[in-house]
Amino acid sequence: METEWSMDTKIIHEHQFPDPHTGAISQTIVPAVAYAFPDSETAAAVVAGEEEGVYYGRYGNPTSRTLEKKIAALEGGEDALGVSSGMAAISIALLGFLKHGDHVLVTKDVYGGTYSFLTSLAPRFGIQFDFVDCTDTDLIVKAIKPNTKAVYIETPSNPRLTILDIEAISEVCKARQLPVIVDNTFMSPCLQKPLELGADVVVHSATKYINGHGDVLAGFIVGKKDAIQFMRKKLMGDLGQNLNAWDAFLILRGMKTMALRVERHCGNARKIAEYLESHPFIDKVFYPGLKSHPQHELARKQMKGMGGIVSFEVKGGLVEGKKLINSLKLAMISFSLGDPETLVQHPASMTHASIPQEERIKFGITDGLIRISVGLEDADDIIQDFDQALTALFPASETKITTK
Numbered sequence: 131m132e133t134e135w136s137m138d139t140k141i142i143h144e145h146q147f148p149d150p151h152t153g154a155i156s157q158t159i160v161p162a163v164a165y166a167f168p169d170s171e172t173a174a175a176v177v178a179g180e181e182e183g184v185y186y187g188r189y190g191n192p193t194s195r196t197l198e199k200k201i202a203a204l205e206g207g208e209d210a211l212g213v214s215s216g217m218a219a220i221s222i223a224l225l226g227f228l229k230h231g232d233h234v235l236v237t238k239d240v241y242g243g244t245y246s247f248l249t250s251l252a253p254r255f256g257i258q259f260d261f262v263d264c265t266d267t268d269l270i271v272k273a274i275k276p277n278t279k280a281v282y283i284e285t286p287s288n289p290r291l292t293i294l295d296i297e298a299i300s301e302v303c304k305a306r307q308l309p310v311i312v313d314n315t316f317m318s319p320c321l322q323k324p325l326e327l328g329a330d331v332v333v334h335s336a337t338k339y340i341n342g343h344g345d346v347l348a349g350f351i352v353g354k355k356d357a358i359q360f361m362r363k364k365l366m367g368d369l370g371q372n373l374n375a376w377d378a379f380l381i382l383r384g385m386k387t388m389a390l391r392v393e394r395h396c397g398n399a400r401k402i403a404e405y406l407e408s409h410p411f412i413d414k415v416f417y418p419g420l421k422s423h424p425q426h427e428l429a430r431k432q433m434k435g436m437g438g439i440v441s442f443e444v445k446g447g448l449v450e451g452k453k454l455i456n457s458l459k460l461a462m463i464s465f466s467l468g469d470p471e472t473l474v475q476h477p478a479s480m481t482h483a484s485i486p487q488e489e490r491i492k493f494g495i496t497d498g499l500i501r502i503s504v505g506l507e508d509a510d511d512i513i514q515d516f517d518q519a520l521t522a523l524f525p526a527s528e529t530k531i532t533t534k
């Protein structure tokens with residue numbers, strides 16, 4: 131009898147076997163674009179999706195296929211599609227469910243690229259949308275229109291780490307035959323399984339925790355076999371958004387340590403969050419693992435760990451926020467997340483600088499808000515770095531370093 135492996139074992143072994151010709155344990159890279167078939171009937175069956183196989187590089191390749199199967203297994207989905215970036219995954223998933231004249235409900239603090247796709251590109255193709263506060267399922271139900279065809283959420287949100295109840299949202303949507311798409315990037319399959327909670331589709335930016343090394347752009351869509359097959363052939367293939375074999379190899383390699391990395395990210399993030407919460411120059415800390423987080427209990431119920439992203443508001447505002455991140459010596463100012471290095475960004479002067487202040491504040495982007503993607507360094511070194519930067523920020527005050 132086959133035993134069911136635990137997540138940590140699956141991450142390493144699922145769908146990966148020694149190469150049958152050489153015995154090589156690490157993944158073989160197959161860069162071939164074209165594949166030969168024994169006869170025309172087999173070729174036709176593979177193209178039709180009736181038989182497993184690859185036939186042309188734009189529709190997939192054996193290296194990314196290994197990775198797709200692994201991601202599908204980790205998320206508990208029927209199938210997965212590997213694409214060229216997280217935004218490719220998001221746009222393909224949305225276009226897979228929406229056509230001209232359709233409407234989608236979207237959580238209000240959605241990733242910037244998704245916001246841009248919906249507000250600037252989707253309307254050109256007749257797709258309508260509304261942003262709703264998805265922390266309240268009644269508001270979702272009220273916002274549903276006759277032409278609503280999907281609900282799109284992201285939890286925890288960026289950068290304020292608002293938690294949405296995936297199970298409750300899926301339940302109200304299921305009753306109305308509305309597919310729920312969840313961006314699971316911040317959690318990785320290690321920490322949150324939206325499909326087990328009732329969602330229909332998971333999307334990922336594998337650029338972040340899944341690859342984890344800041345050297346590959348990639349995305350995944352996980353869902354039902356027929357939906358994935360449609361997206362592979364009609365969206366990824368026709369738009370040319372495939373994941374290449376080299377990047378798939380790097381992700382397969384990076385993923386071997388995903389469980390370990392994610393555990394360390396979570397442990398470090400908790401320490402940084404606790405340190406910041408006790409600091410007199412910090413007004414507010416956003417981290418689902420803190421008791422002070424308004425949805426701490428929901429986070430504990432739905433997530434296996436609290437993730438590696440911590441946001442906080444420094445006293446003062448725009449000037450102090452900028453000055454603080456400019457004084458950091460270990461943490462780097464950068465737009466990405468999920469890397470081994472601790473990365474910080476100041477939304478008011480960076481990602482959201484083009485939005486007028488009043489509008490920004492409506493999205494919860496206050497002037498002193500800073501997002502940290504806590505890295506894999508020693509937590510005490512990260513804390514020391516923030517400590518020296520905070521001390522430099524308000525040099526007149528007497529503060530004590532609150533950790534060793």
Ligand SMILES: *Cc1c(COP(=O)(O)O)cnc(C)c1O
Pocket residue numbers: 215216217218220241243284288313315316334335336337338347348349467
């Ligand atoms: C980075 C990110 C994306 C976009 O991913 P890319 O790989 O950069 O295209 C989407 N959603 C979230 C939550 C992200 O952090």
